[in-house]
Amino acid sequence: MGDLALVFVDLEGAQNNAPTKMVAKFSPIKTNTPTFIIKNVFGTEAHWYNDFLEEDQGFGRPEAYFIAAKLVHVRPWKRLPVFCMLFEAMPPAPYSxxxxxxxxxxxxxxxxxxxxFHAKWWNHPKQYPLNFLNHPTDYNSIGKNLVIAGAKLGLPALKQCFGDVYAPVLEWTPLIRKHLKWFVDQVFTPPFTVCHGDVHLDNIFFNDEWPTGIKMIDFGNIQFGQGMFDVAYFMGTNIEPDLRRAHQDELMQGYHAELVRGGVKGYSLDDCWRDYKLNLFRVLINIMFVTWTDFRKPHKNKTGIFAAEPTPKDAKLRATYDAVNRRCAASLVDAKFDELLKSATPTCSVCCCCICCA
Incomplete structure (x- = not known):
């Protein structure tokens, strides 16, 4: 969403460890994204960098050199909020x-x-120093309605744009609609922790010299939620299916061991697996919503990532979505998400035809 620039500076009289190379991140100058979303995404990231030391957050991230924002203009109806952030430059990401x-x-x-990381913030209330983060209970749980709308709008868009790869999942559409309210209630049920919200390989850097061996970037989506959303996003869309199938038990056991080591009680390995399966579909809803907002018209007009001769940028984006979609579809099928839905009680209501009601 933002614009990035690599910045090199010449310094006079500076300390020996003063940075001469950094990354600048700016909020977009022109965008169709509503102003309140710009404020929320960039404001959240600014708070996360500005309000905490790296060692107090729970995982590594680049050092922040400068965080600034201008939220109000003389003519606010004509101007977007402006954010500028300067970060430590990371080494090239080894994966994508x-x-x-x-x-x-x-x-x-x-x-x-x-x-x-999840253990550190497990069941933490929405209060200082995390009072700036979105929480599932905010605004009378309006987030539930947004998730429902994302599913209802996204399923037809997914069929239109990526129907072949998601064919097995789309066969579950009547089942999904029948149990959509039940599903949303499940993923909005505690325990909650702080979730990064965008755990993919373009946002992760590795270096054995760092305390945890890892640093992450892109904190605009950080929020309270079920920790399994981060796990489902990472395992379900970033690992090739054969490799995931071979090692997912070991990976989940390692995650759960860290929860226990961090003091989490009453959340079993079986709980991890159940919430993982639920949140795989939550991940797909995010993909479906982007498909609905960004890809329906290009698909219809055979432009953008669907063009016969796409630009290098569009070709790269198409390759990313081809990989992510293939892995996500395989993850949902392997998790037998449809069987989880069949075990639930149907929750259709009199307003189930409304776009944001189940």
């Missing part, structure tokens, strides 16, 4: 969402860090 990660040690490291 497109390539996936086949290094088992690195996969274990990510799961371990997620476990210790």
């Amino acid at each position: 969402r497109t390539s996936g990660c086949g290094n088992l040690d690195h996969l274990k490291a990510v799961m371990s860090v997620l476990g210790s």
Whole structure:
């Protein structure tokens, strides 16, 4: 969503460890994204960098050199909020969402860090120093309605744009609609922790010299939620299906061991697996919503990532979505998400035809 620039500076009279290379991140100048979303995403990231020391957050992240925002203008109806952030430059990411990660040690490291991070904030109330984060109970749980709307709008869009790869999942559409309210109630049920919200390989860097061996970036989606959303996003969309099938038990056990080591009680390994299966579909809803907002018109017009001769940028984005979609579909099928739905009580209501009601 934001604009990035690599910045090099010449310094006079500076300390020996003063940075001469950094990354600048700006909020977008022109965008169709509503102003309140710009404020929320960039404001959350600014708080996360500005309000905590790295060692107090629970996992590694780049050092922040400068965080600034201008939220109000003389003519606010004509101007977007402006954010500018300067961060420590990271080494090149060894993996991407497109390539996936086949290094088992690195996969274990990510799961371990997620476990210790989630344990640190497990059941933490929405109060200082986390009062700026969105919480599932905010605004009378309006987030439930947004998730329902994302599913209802997204299922037809998914069929239109990526129907082939998601064919097995789309066969469950009547079942999903029948149990949608039940599903939303489940993923909005405690325990909650702080979730990164965007745990993919383009946001993860590795270095054995760092305390946890890992640093993450992109904190605009950080919020309270079920920790299994981060785990489902990472395991379900960043690891090739054969590798995931071979090692998912080991990876989940490592995550759960870190929860226990961090003091979490009353949340078993079986609880992890159940919430993982639920949150795989929550991950898909995010993909479906982006498909609905960004890809329906390009698909219809054969432009963008669906063009016969896409630009290099669009070709890269298509390769990313091809990889993510393939892994996500396989994860849902392997998890037998449909059987989990069949075990639930149907929850259709008199307003189930409303776009934001189940």
